Amino acid sequence: LEEVLIFEKGGVDRSGVDLESVPEFTSRLGGLERTEEIGLFGLSEAETVRHYTRLSRQNYGIDLGFFPLGSCTMKHNPRLNEKMARLPGFADIHPLQPQSTVQGALELIDQLAGWLMKLTNMPAVAMSPKAGAHGELCGILAIRAALEARGDAREVVLVPESAHGTNPATAAFAGYKVENIPANASGRVDVDALKARLGPDVAAVMITNPNTCGLFEPDMKVISDAVHTAGAFVYCDGANFNAIVGRVRPGDLGVDAMHINLHKTFSTPHGGGGPGSGPVVLSAALAPFAPFPMVRKVGGEYHLVEEENADAEAANSFGRMVAFHGQMGMFTRALSYIMSHGADGLRQVAEDAVLNANYILRSMEDVLDAPFAASGPCMHEAIFSDKGFADGMTTLDVAKGLIDEGYHPMTMYFPLVVHGAMLVEPTETESKRDIDQFIAAFRYVVQRAKDGDASLSTAPHHAPRRRLDETAAARNPQLVWAKE
Amino acid sequence: LEEVLIFEKGGVDRSGVDLESVPEFTSRLGGLERTEEIGLFGLSEAETVRHYTRLSRQNYGIDLGFFPLGSCTMKHNPRLNEKMARLPGFADIHPLQPQSTVQGALELIDQLAGWLMKLTNMPAVAMSPKAGAHGELCGILAIRAALEARGDAREVVLVPESAHGTNPATAAFAGYKVENIPANASGRVDVDALKARLGPDVAAVMITNPNTCGLFEPDMKVISDAVHTAGAFVYCDGANFNAIVGRVRPGDLGVDAMHINLHKTFSTPHGGGGPGSGPVVLSAALAPFAPFPMVRKVGGEYHLVEEENADAEAANSFGRMVAFHGQMGMFTRALSYIMSHGADGLRQVAEDAVLNANYILRSMEDVLDAPFAASGPCMHEAIFSDKGFADGMTTLDVAKGLIDEGYHPMTMYFPLVVHGAMLVEPTETESKRDIDQFIAAFRYVVQRAKDGDASLSTAPHHAPRRRLDETAAARNPQLVWAKE
């Protein structure tokens, strides 16, 4: 049964709520009463639950199976976290309550901040950014504020070719000119080229480490030192922190700022595209420029640093990034995850994630081109190219073929530095048994691509939809429902 | 992907829990330590969530679609009820806590009891029975206790042919001889035959009203009067109370005892086969014999009548039926449902349930034999026979054909009085739109059965499994997993 839109089954006079009746009174809306029909369609509760339950069944999630989407770290989302976030003491408090009435909430933020700083060996953390890209912006603005504070008008941010698109977009948004840093043959930053480019116009280098090819940048410390010597800052994209958490601390590698995707490394749910949460750890050089609000503890009391006391307590802060204090609901989940694992468990997380990825890399490299496999082990994700596919067969075909085998595909065509890239990230919460099954399916589909199996070009065949026409969608965008 | 058994993927050394470590100590188990391997297979939490999520996807539930299982009343299960039942004040209290510490729980039971008595116009209710059949047992035992109390050793219970199997089974369990009452051509109890059979050996008549043909017994009061005149009691199977709740009170029809399936009329979830809850309303004649525990209010305080005070407060009680006080978790859900609807809403429930059923009856009768349609409207369910199907085509085929159309089938081959019976109960929580879709699908499948479409004999074709061999299962029962 196809599930039609609510606008095709509900009605403006249908509703799934009961409300107390409104007594007679004189409205005080100043003549602005809404008179026209709004066009919001309602359903009874029974129909509503069914509508969304049916829709949900058209989706694939981690709960259903392996989700090897590289760079997205689709790990198990513990249900304890959901339960903790829903305690009324966290879920039902207002951001502007008197601070004396939210001491537990402030303490929780402080505790999570403490873990993040210790796990990264960094002296400060800005908690309010709402997602990874927002965290990047926070880091770059802190860098810019720090440079401005010393009267240094640098204009360029260097970004590796393989970077997430958010990196250049963020730098541009903050008013910087973006220049690419090339990669070397082994998939790492070309350190010599980077060093050569450094100079008084370079404000920062944005590096993803482990990088988007799934490799650790072995020269990270060398790079940091060079960048610092050149008077610039090192921004580290922390999207892949999962590979090293508990084993390696970015602060030990000379990083000045790094955002941490709580929804990646610390298991808060992705929810079909958010909400995320992107706290940013900062070096001593950048800490004074961190945005407010921030939580401080004085004596036994927690308080917020915000507009009213920023001059006194955070005079160099670059200001406010969001209306309130950040993604509290994600903080509770992340802290629940972190405390459940502890320092020992988090180390194991990194180890198992890396082990799983290398296991896939080594189990596939005989049938699939793994451009960097020769240079050694990968970190949390294994990267392959489309080399060897039959004519006309593409990475997209393999991805859609995997759907028919019951899997969510890996990340496709990213990073751009690898032709027809397939980026496979298993995370630590996949069992050997499930990975073995995936490897068998992946090998089967890859073989079809190499054999030129025509039916693969029209996959998926067993999904809720066949291939969707994205070009048509973009050519004539239909973004809202309209009656035919 | 097929989901294998936990015994085929887990391990005795795998676990999805962490527990604090056990300090050294001297066990006090008296040499009974369990030494052999138990054989309980564990999974990590990540795998566990996935295992059961995948299993769930092999199930059909109301949340997914129309579930017209006759006599089972598959109505929407409001999520508010689930939330209320999980309040720690109800979910996390022990049945043997001092009664002063559970006053709210006792009050809740008392409030629900009050609603049930008023909705049925009966002076008493036994709350502890754990399911409908358990409630039947409660009612029959109360009748037997009442008869014993007056020294009346009656031996026979009369049951209509169309009764639920639980009725004769219950009467037999309580030591009664069961005799059938025939039905007349219009699907109701043959009142003359019943009257003729009444006599000093008849202890009770068990009647389902509305009956299992989906019809109201118009002579119910006449029957009750005759039964009472003969010195016997009327037990009413309340499985179909949904059809009349808020509009008709069984107490006004002379009923002495009736169980109420909270999981039918009052929307507590069926949960794949339970838990149920079957409170029994009782007439004044039976009230003194009700089982304990029961809740009483004296002054402002609630207390339980149980073993310690039964002699004083319920001297004629026939005793205890369950270890504790009944299905508290179902009481909270049922009361939440009842209060949400109120007296006005419950009346609407009955009306909409009956309206939906008649709509289906009239929309199908041109293509499907409806044996009692000529005698007038039905109540909450519409019954059809297999008359007119092509040779070799059966009700079972139609049922399995509906699965391929995306529906759970109706009840098949029940009641036995209609050949190849198909009992369709829409309930009040189905929309006209969904019912119209179902009617179209039902008509299509019925037409195939009439046309002798061979492919229907092997339906379902689009379900998680094809037809399962039930005979083989019963011949050589495999009830537990064993390594091949």
Add this chain to the structure above:
Amino acid sequence: MRYLPLNHDDRRAMLNEIGVNSIDDLFIDVPKEAQLSGAIEGLNDHISEMAVERHFHGLANKNMVAGQGPFFLGAGAYRHHVPASVDHIIQRGEFLTAYTPYQPEIAQGTLQMLFEFQTQVARLFGTDVANASMYDGSTACWEAISMAGRITKRKNVILSGGLHPHYVSVASTMARFTKDILDIGMPDENGDADMARLLSSVNKETSAVVVQYPDIVGNVQDLRALSASCAENGALLIVVVTEPVALGAVTSPGEMGADIVVGEGQSIGVGLQFGGPYVGLFGCKSKYVRQMPGRLCGETVDAEGKRGFVLTLSTREQHIRRDKATSNICTNSGLCALAFSIHMTLLGEKGLRHLAMLNHQKAVSLADKLHALDGVEVLTKQFFNEFAVKLNKPSRAVLHELAEQGILGGVSMERLYPGKDALENIMLVAVTETSTDEDMTRFVSVLKELVA
């Protein structure tokens, strides 16, 4: 009316289609005098979801929640920690809102789960087979007695004094009507006297002997001699387990020769819930399987040869056999069985054994601390996580005073055995993994004052 999809226009259109003028025309079979013309008087009309929530919060707040302070109640219902994922999964609509799996092709989720559940229960109990669950432990116990009667064709049943008094009460109620003859005992400190009674009473007229393990005062006793004696006399040994976590630590009843093992599964996955819904566990030797009550799930294949699961042996059941059925049951406790099975899967053998030892260790630790108090004596010598404590004054009053101080300290024997003066000073104390050292310290220190 938020749950009702039909609106006025729908109703009008449907009445037209049916060919009647009003809804009343559909109720013509109901005699006029029994028809109510409007909503029932004396009852409230519908209210908003928020108003319902307020009402329930008001009631809930009048109860003292187990998790809010030191808590030591057991006696047939135990407070264990249930992982959050259990409750998450059982709320999946596909499990929650499904009916009995009568159409197995679209109910494999429930059926496979039940098959796994049956396997888990059978292994835990040490029996060959198990069913798909019963209402609760007390009704399972009676069903076992009834089943033994069908097998042995005898009427005499001997109940151990260690059997939960509510279970005895349920059996007594039923026996009154079925004319079974129950020989009922009273609990003793270490169960020796009771065991002697059982061994000396069992004879060729005995249908079954029913013992609880661990028993009501927490005793764990070796049942091998008793099972041998039952076998010799053609009687069945029924073992009742009200705390299944114990079986992670002690030898299983099946291993000691039990014919039927029943139990209350609430401890694993279900929670306290003021007494219900719980989940009855039922296992037995395979030779008795056709006399078992309740639903059974069995393995089979589909038309393509794929493994699948179905409800089976339903020829025993009421919907086929009617008055000849093995019992009148037509509901199991499916959702609670699911919760049990999920929790058991999360635990696994390793986790269950760890959990059991943690319970045992904490219980031993508290027993020793209590025993050291003046005026307090721990009576039970061999126990798992529960034991009887004798005070120097009536226990019920002490428990009330403890409750006043925020401590739910145990279950008084006076409540369980009203009128038995010899038991008046005794209370049952249960300790699980949910009790912290602080909880125990607080309990001991307050109790110390109360018995001083």
Add this chain to the structure above:
Amino acid sequence: MRYLPLNHDDRRAMLNEIGVNSIDDLFIDVPKEAQLSGAIEGLNDHISEMAVERHFHGLANKNMVAGQGPFFLGAGAYRHHVPASVDHIIQRGEFLTAYTPYQPEIAQGTLQMLFEFQTQVARLFGTDVANASMYDGSTACWEAISMAGRITKRKNVILSGGLHPHYVSVASTMARFTKDILDIGMPDENGDADMARLLSSVNKETSAVVVQYPDIVGNVQDLRALSASCAENGALLIVVVTEPVALGAVTSPGEMGADIVVGEGQSIGVGLQFGGPYVGLFGCKSKYVRQMPGRLCGETVDAEGKRGFVLTLSTREQHIRRDKATSNICTNSGLCALAFSIHMTLLGEKGLRHLAMLNHQKAVSLADKLHALDGVEVLTKQFFNEFAVKLNKPSRAVLHELAEQGILGGVSMERLYPGKDALENIMLVAVTETSTDEDMTRFVSVLKELVA
């Protein structure tokens, strides 16, 4: 480690398969000096689920929960009743644990929901189109300013004094780096002075005028003259809605000519959550769609011609355009958008209008009661569910005293506008359907004493 499936044997077997001896061999790229040999010092090791729960309960209990007493806070976050089914649905694993719908064939659930969400937002706002959500209202507001700059190629932006001061603060932070020029106002009682300022300031250099509706002190004002003036000058009118429930009662911004409407969707379906996660709403005229930030879901067909949905116009986005993208955003607030959409579907137009009038009526009622008190003056004359109240003393201290007595009475202007002495005695009071008559009576009577 309950979340980790690999055990020792698995790890050994996998290392063998890979061909290395130990896990350390997989970390060889990490310089020795940066490798930690064991767990990080100063941090705790893993703990049980129960221990985590205890810790969180401890923290939660230190907060004063909004639902525990009279509650009247608003100022950009509103406490509304969210039906239980909303939270049930968003916890379905298929929604909760899915990623961005990059593979539309197996993400139609998320995509269709987003399409419905976009339609709901556009209709509520009175705009042609809407996007798939933003982080929150404040970032959506800045993105709108930024978008206006891309469209008009101008740098001057006029912010109404009625715009939430935190939104102003966010915009100011961003403008400092982007070199946009912000003309910032201060709130006035009925907004007339501010409106006059806006009308007189807008000119051919103006990129956008940003107004909030209802504004920070609750004013609802007719925006038609302003939109006409903007249009005349080639400037865009950006309207910010922090309380979307209001749009069930008042004329939509789109209807009054707004070019871009942004908002905070928290009121519908999401809950307070101490400030996040929330959901930013973003709608605009269709001619500006290619300059919109954020994700968009569009309708299309699949290879068999069936209707389906995909993310579209991604050529605007960072993963394609990199440094030329319309914004750096690569996350929306999907799960909150789902909650919003479910709640809106449950309400329907009828429900939303009813809810809005209920809010308004309660607010009017409380405003009148407060205004009648000596020492209290309600400043806002035209409002929806929130208004400014002037006391005879600093409001912040009064609010603290109210909190001591279990009443969360409002938001002090001193906290929102630190250092503005003229506002010190003013507080904002919001009233929603969750406030009962008893709540209001209690608030009024306690406040009466405090201002006496």
